[in-house]
Amino acid sequence: MQFVQTKKGATLEAIIYPLLIIIIMWSIFLVDRYYSMDLYKYGVKPSTVEGLKGILFMPLIHGQKDFSHIINNSIPIFIFLSALIYFYREIAFYVVLFIWIGGGFLLWYMAANTQSYHIGMSGVIYGLFGFLFTSGMLRRYLPLQAISLFVAFLYGSMIWGVFPTEPGISWEGHLLGLAVGVIVAIAFRKKGPKAPKYRYEIEEELGIEPPDLEGEWLERRKRWEEQVKKQQENKREKEQNQSNLNNIQVTYHYTKKEDEENNTDKSKAD
Incomplete structure (x- = not known):
């Protein structure tokens, strides 16, 4: 039975x-x-x-x-x-x-x-x-x-x-x-x-090496920190370039209009 x-x-x-x-x-x-x-x-x-x-x-x-x-x-x-x-x-x-x-x-x-x-x-x-x-x-x-x-x-x-x-x-x-x-x-x-049984228990019984979750997390964190650092450097570089542009002094060389008219009249008289 x-x-x-x-x-x-x-x-x-x-x-x-x-x-x-x-x-x-x-x-x-x-x-x-x-x-x-x-x-x-x-x-x-x-x-x-x-x-x-x-x-x-x-x-x-x-x-x-x-x-x-x-x-x-x-x-x-x-x-x-x-x-x-x-x-x-x-x-x-x-x-x-x-x-x-x-x-x-x-x-x-x-x-x-x-x-x-x-x-x-x-x-x-x-x-x-x-x-x-x-x-x-x-x-x-x-x-x-x-x-x-x-x-x-x-x-x-x-x-x-x-x-x-x-x-x-x-x-x-x-x-x-x-x-x-x-x-x-x-x-x-x-x-x-x-x-x-949990998955890791079955993998241990079968001799399957469990994934290095901690190592993967640390690697992802490292890449993220590098990306953030690079973004911050790019931002600082951009701000520095903008600051340099603001500090440039421009000198204009030109002739006053009155002087230009006098020169024109003088040319006609000649």
């Missing part, structure tokens, strides 16, 4: 798969409730051979006495699984698989054998919670960090579920599921979505 992108995109996948899980959960619950099949025996019974089958079936089985158990698990599993598939499509199946199997096995192996069965999707929910929060912090990618903060804000109070505060609550399943989710997030930190 692999999550692949459809023509309608990741949004469709992020809705279909969580709904499918919830439909299976509710179908099993209703059959167990109205036909009294005692399916709790398919849960995890720690450190017993018969309890091994619960590693696979435990998340799908819920208490038949009332609806509160399955309702409380339906909403968060839809939200967390949708977020996982939408943002981590490439690794979503493997993340769920490791949390599902890993959390169940650790519960079977490490929890105290009190002759009781552990059932419910809450272990997987805690695992997804741990994965989404931890993975977003590790990847340093803004959309995934936003999901981490959203998960913490919406279901941060879940952390109290890892302590033995209420009887009949599988706090071991919560704690171990959360631990597996964190471990899976660390193990898959280099797989799946990544922050987009």
Whole structure:
């Protein structure tokens, strides 16, 4: 099974798969409730051979006495699984698989054998919670960090579920599921979505010498300064030439009109 992108995109996948899980959960619950099949025996019974089958079936089985158990698990599993598939499509199946199997096995192996069965999707929910929060912090990618903060804000109070505060609550399943989710997030930190790289980072990986932007800027600045200096010199030269023209003294040599007339009359008399 692999999550692949459809023509309608990741949004469709992020809705279909969580709904499918919830439909299976509710179908099993209703059959167990109205036909009294005692399916709790398919849960995890720690450190017993018969309890091994619960590693696979435990998340799908819920208490038949009332609806509160399955309702409380339906909403968060839809939200967390949708977020996982939408943002981590490439690794979503493997993340769920490791949390599902890993959390169940650790519960079977490490929890105290009190002759009781552990059932419910809450272990997987805690695992997804741990994965989404931890993975977003590790990847340093803004959309995934936003999901981490959203998960913490919406279901941060879940952390109290890892302590033995209420009887009949599988706090071991919560704690171990959360631990597996964190471990899976660390193990898959280099797989799946990544922050987009800048051009210089890609060039460094390809061994491309980046352009000397500082050198180019200094060269352009030098040419600009030379051009400004030349313009200033031309301006000063022009002003100097104009000043020299203004300082030239012109001497006019001419004959007065009276003298010119006398010379003319004298010529006639001769």
